Amino acid sequence: MTSPQTTILLLGAGELGTAFLPHLSALPSTHITIGIRSPPKYTHLHSSNISLAAIDLSSPSPGLSQIFSAYNILISATGFGADPSSVLKLGEEALLAGKIRKEQGKGELWFFPWQWGVDYDVIGDGEGLMPLFGAQRDVRNLLRRKAEQSNVKWTVVSTGIFMSFLFEQFWGIVDRSKEAEGKVVVRCLRDWDHKVTVTDVNDIGRVLARIISGDVEAGDRVLYIAGDTISYGQLADIVKGVSGKQVEQEAWSVEHLKKELDLAPEDGINKYRLVFARDGVWWEMDRTVNKALSMDMMDVETFARSLFSR
Structure with missing residues (x-):
């Protein structure tokens, strides 16, 4: 009996998103859809288990949440240039997508928000200097408050720069x-x-694949990795x-x-x-997932x- 296919929606195909692809695509029974604004620019990434979809993250709700609800796992790799309001909007759309999945009798949506950076709980908005960092902290707090009741499992992966x-x-x-x-x-x-x-982007992809494989307890928590x-x-x-x-x-x-x-x-x-x-x-390195996994x-x-x- 074959195991059911895991579907992943990867938002973004920049430096980090493309570094994820070889590791995610190697996971068994997995299909990845890359969500980008202009798929024709990224046809070189298409393969037997990687497809492309036109997704505009500025689209009004509930369009995005309906799209997200079709997938088991949602990974945001949209980049550092995001507008602060957009990262919070994406978190809200993910929560709504989880509710849609529940209404449809589907399992949880596993959400990896754009948090591939520093510890936003500690740094906050940098005393007003970095509104984007403050928004990242707000996303964490939103997920802590509402994810469980929204049929969403979340994992933050802090990587440093x-x-x-x-x-x-x-x-x-x-x-x-x-x-x-x-x-x-x-x-x-x-x-x-x-x-x-600091962590190399290829290594971030390697650890992400191990997390998704279930090699570490990852639900509703912040994980730390470090090269x-x-x-x-x-x-x-x-x-x-x-x-x-x-x-x-x-x-x-x-x-x-x-x-x-x-x-x-x-x-x-x-x-x-x-x-x-x-x-x-x-x-410290001793706190990291990669240390625990002897990677x-x-x-x-x-x-x-x-x-x-x-």
Whole structure:
């Protein structure tokens, strides 16, 4: 007797969504539908168990909830650029979809909201700097209040920032603009003992597949994963060890970051840097699902070694 097929609706096909696909599509008896605005742009992702559907997340209710209710699992990978109101709307639509499934005699809807980042319970809206982060916290609270009565199981997967983001030039933490001169600048947020949790997007997909497979208790809770948790001092040591360059260290204290924001109050990167100089952006490896599952993950040194060898 064949097991029933699990249907997954994956919202988004950006860096994270596409990293999920090989791991989700390898799950047995699973079909994935990628919900995006313009399917013709993503025909290269189509396969025997991956299909495409045109979904506009700005559509009025109850259209979205009706669509969502057709699936067993709903995963949001819509990206960091979302409007704060849209993430809360998506949570409300998921709850309504769960109710529709209950009326139809179907099982729970398992919802993975866009929470692939820091600990929004701790960081909140960053003292008003990050309305999107505040909305993420509100989604958590909404699910805690209403999910059970709405026939929805939810799982938040906190990942820290993406591994690649830590080394992006625009982020300014590992500055390779002087590399031709034999120099790399490494900067810290707050101080050199302050830490950051990072995870490679491919590893996020690997852990997500293990969660969906039932390898860890995941219902109605926040789970933590991490490829690495390091201090900025450790990051500087790693870059020194793998780059073969002279490494200059520059501290961006909270006071410095506040002054930078005062000079350019609408600069989103300045806001992010100040928020990431606070608490809620890191957790110990021993708390992570991947540690409990004994999974090998990409660490910062391995990623940096690969980056500087290109």
